Amino acid sequence: MISVLIPTYNWNAYSLVAELQSQFNSTNIPFEILVVDDASQSELNSENEKINTLGNCSFVELEENIGRSAIRNLLASKAKYKYLLFLDADVIPTHKNFVDDYAKRISDSNKVIVGGIAYKNETSTKLLRWKYGKKYEQVSLEIREKNPSKYFFTANFLIEKKLFSSIQFDENFTKYGYEDVVFGRELEHKGIEIHQIQNEVFHLGIDTNQSFVNKTKQAIVNLVSLENKDKNLTGNIGLLKMYKRLKKFGLRSFLSLFTKQFEKFATQHSSLFFFNLFRLGYLHKVFKNIN
Incomplete structure (x- = not known):
């Protein structure tokens, strides 16, 4: 019933996939987890290949780089289930009921469900990216609910495949920056409700x-x-x-x-x-x- 779609670039996504698979296996929800590397040619892909040993999970490395938006559209086109859960590769669920919390909310196909972003209090707390995320991205559910499109993040959201196909990501975005804002505004303009919930993932990939x-x-x-x-x-x-x-x-x-x-x-x-x-x-x- 749920296809988990994870684009990656020079990142080891195995731990994330293993955690998600474990959570799905404790439920009765049909699932698949698809991971695609955007031609990073990274040594880490030897670890990502291990994803193919996990049930209902697959990893593929593209031969040519297609960009941040196009790879998400590609993943969606390969998905076989009705609901799409998009996650960035450099995240991990903050709790063990992450999958179940999304599954409880998939009955309304006219909504996009956003789980939110959180940051761990570890060594990265001294870095600029951590400080930025902590202040501007890790915001309370109450604040997110007041302005749902502003706090739409591609790192963690659920959408019906049919609905996604009617919008898709703008493939003019090949590099970092604001593709999530555009997608959120498109949802808003089309009258599609963005439903913010308390189901965060930790952002682990803190840049220098x-x-x-x-x-x-x-x-x-x-x-x-x-x-x-x-x-x-x-x-x-x-x-x-x-x-x-x-x-x-x-x-x-x-x-x-x-x-x-x-x-x-x-x-x-x-x-x-x-x-x-x-x-x-x-x-x-x-x-x-x-x-």
């Missing part, structure tokens, strides 16, 4: 500070392209709201002069304050270069 900053630069390029294409898709994004407020005070050009310094302080000190200043300055630079 510089890697996170580099990904953020790519995400901002995506964001500017989206804003120029359709402002309805980006109206819920806090970074853009702040950027537009700064126009009243003439601060955007001023901040952009110190973008490199803000980046340096953010990476050296894992500072969210300087990271956000860096994002605003970099956003202005990209807007000027594209427009």
Whole structure:
């Protein structure tokens, strides 16, 4: 009844799959778990191959990279069951009833169900990516329910296959950044309810500070392209709201002069304050270069 779809790139997904399989085996729910690597050519895929030894589970490595959105659409096309549970490879359920909690809520096919994101309190707490996720992604169910599309994350959600096929992910997104925002807004525009529930996964793949900053630069390029294409898709994004407020005070050009310094302080000190200043300055630079 449920197809679990896990795109991966240079990550060992075996522990996640083994945990999910164990949870499914304790229920009577028909399932399959499909994992596809997007041509990372990673040495970790020798571990991922072990997924093929688990019942109802499979791992495939693509020969050519197709991108973050296309790989999710590919997984959905291969799924044989009515409901699709999308999970990122670098997550793990926060509790043993994760599968059962989703299964209890699949009767309403007109809803998309989002479980939420959480972060462990371990060594990564000193990293910028952990601080960002803890503040902006690990939010209470009460807050998520007030703005469901804002807190839609591709890392952990359930959707009926027929419904997903009518929307799909925008395959123009080949690199990191904002594909989840666009998908969430598309759901909202089509009148499809996003139902937030308390069924989180821990995000384990915490980037180094510089890697996170580099990904953020790519995400901002995506964001500017989206804003120029359709402002309805980006109206819920806090970074853009702040950027537009700064126009009243003439601060955007001023901040952009110190973008490199803000980046340096953010990476050296894992500072969210300087990271956000860096994002605003970099956003202005990209807007000027594209427009």
